[in-house]
Amino acid sequence: MRDILPPESGRWRRFVGVFVDVVEAAGYGELATPLIEDLGVFVRIGDATDVVTKEMYDFVDKGDRHVALRPEVTASVGRAYAEHRPVPPWKVFYAGPNFRYEKPQRGRFRQFDQVGIEVLGVDDPYLDVEVIALGWEFYRRLGLREVRLIVNSLGEPDDRARYVEALREHFEAAGDALSAQSRETLTKNPLRVLDSKRPDDQQFIEAAPDIADYWSDDARTHFDVVLVGLDRLGIPYEIEPKLVRGLDYYRRTIFEYQGATLDSAQNALGGGGRYDGLVEALGGPPTPGIGFALGVDRTLIACDDEGVFPVEPVQIDVFVVDVTGGLEAVELTDELRAAGFVADRGYDNRSMKAQMKLANRSGARTAVIVGDDELVSGTVVVKALDGGEQHPVPRTDLINHLRREATP
Numbered sequence: 001m002r003d004i005l006p007p008e009s010g011r012w013r014r015f016v017g018v019f020v021d022v023v024e025a026a027g028y029g030e031l032a033t034p035l036i037e038d039l040g041v042f043v044r045i046g047d048a049t050d051v052v053t054k055e056m057y058d059f060v061d062k063g064d065r066h067v068a069l070r071p072e073v074t075a076s077v078g079r080a081y082a083e084h085r086p087v088p089p090w091k092v093f094y095a096g097p098n099f100r101y102e103k104p105q106r107g108r109f110r111q112f113d114q115v116g117i118e119v120l121g122v123d124d125p126y127l128d129v130e131v132i133a134l135g136w137e138f139y140r141r142l143g144l145r146e147v148r149l150i151v152n153s154l155g156e157p158d159d160r161a162r163y164v165e166a167l168r169e170h171f172e173a174a175g176d177a178l179s180a181q182s183r184e185t186l187t188k189n190p191l192r193v194l195d196s197k198r199p200d201d202q203q204f205i206e207a208a209p210d211i212a213d214y215w216s217d218d219a220r221t222h223f224d225v226v227l228v229g230l231d232r233l234g235i236p237y238e239i240e241p242k243l244v245r246g247l248d249y250y251r252r253t254i255f256e257y258q259g260a261t262l263d264s265a266q267n268a269l270g271g272g273g274r275y276d277g278l279v280e281a282l283g284g285p286p287t288p289g290i291g292f293a294l295g296v297d298r299t300l301i302a303c304d305d306e307g308v309f310p311v312e313p314v315q316i317d318v319f320v321v322d323v324t325g326g327l328e329a330v331e332l333t334d335e336l337r338a339a340g341f342v343a344d345r346g347y348d349n350r351s352m353k354a355q356m357k358l359a360n361r362s363g364a365r366t367a368v369i370v371g372d373d374e375l376v377s378g379t380v381v382v383k384a385l386d387g388g389e390q391h392p393v394p395r396t397d398l399i400n401h402l403r404r405e406a407t408p
Ligand code: AMP
Pocket: 072, 100, 102, 107, 108, 109, 110, 111, 112, 113, 114, 246, 268, 269, 270, 271, 293, 294, 295, 296, 297, 298, 299
C-alpha cells in the first residue's frame, strides 16, 4: 500500500475527472458503495477465484459480523441493485480503492484504485458496444495510443459448461506435465488454467479447444452483433479465443484492454464483460448485467511509458512576499484568492531574499511585494518573475491591475 503524494495525487484526481466526463456524457450516474461489506457479497464473485480464496482482507468485526474490504466493485453494485431495486436500465459508474492481498510488484498493489461502469437490466448487444466504446474513448482522451482491445464470448451458460468439461478433459490429459499450480486450478475451475502465464503450461493452452466451437446460435449472433457495432465505430479489436475472465458469472461478451508497455502478467489495464445471475445470487430478480473496471495505477504507468497525461503541478499565479511581519500577506492572499487567483505566500517573516527564493521556486508568474515603504504609501510592488521588471501599484488597484496583465 502506498501514499500518493502531490503533485502525483493531482494527476489521480484529473484522471478520475476525465473518466467522469466520458461516462456522465453517456448517462451514467455515480454509485458510491461502502469499502466494507458482508463477506458473503464478495464470495458471490466465485469461490474458484484467487480474489475470493486467497486475497481477501476479511475479518470479524466487533459485532461478530464476518466482513471484508472490497476486492472489486461489481459485486457491491449487484448487491446495491438487489437492495434498492432501481428502475432498469441502471447505468452507474464508480471510482475508488479496492484491496487484494497479492504479491506487490510494478502494476500490482494491495490497495489499488479502479474506475468502472456497470449497467443492469439490459440484454441488447449494442449496449456491449457502448460499454466497450466508453472505455476505449477514455483511453483516447488520456492520450494513450498503444492500447489493444481484445474480445471474446464465453457463450451462454450451457455452452460454457460444455466448454469447461472439454477443457477439463484436455488439461487432465496433460497430466503431470502441467504446472502444479495449474493442476490445482484445474480441480476448481478449468477456465482459469487458460490464464496461466507459466511457461510449462503454454503448449497445452495453445492446443486447448476454443470456446467458439461451443457457442450456441444465440451466443454467436449476440457476439456478431457486438462486432458489427465495434466495426461501425471504427474501434479496432482482436478476437482472442483464449480470453477468459475471473468472475464465475461472466457469459457472452468479455473484453480486456491491454497496455503494450507492461509485462504480460500485469498488462491488463482493464477489462469487463457481461454477467448474469449476480443480482439474483444477492437476493434480487434475475437481471442481466455488463460492465468494466479499469485500474488507475496501471493506466497511469502506461501513460508514463507513452509520455502522455503528465503530472501537472498546480500553477501558482501570484506569490506574496511580505517583509512587514506577515499580516499584509494574510489580507492580500485572501483578496487574491477571492478574486480567482491561485495565490501562495512566504511564512515566518523571513528575509526578502529568502522569500523571493520561495517565490521563484513556486513557479508563480508574479510576485506581489510589501515592504515598510509600500505599507506607508498604500502600494505594493508587482514584479514579473520571468522578466524581472517591477513597478509600484496602488494597493486598491492591485486586483484590476493583475487582471489587466493576465489578459493579453
Ligand atoms: P479485475 O477486477 O481483476 O478484472 O481487474 C481490473 C483491473 O484492475 C485490472 O486490469 C488492473 O488494471 C486493475 N487491478 C486489478 N488488481 C490490481 C492490483 N492488485 N494492483 C493494481 N491494479 C490492479
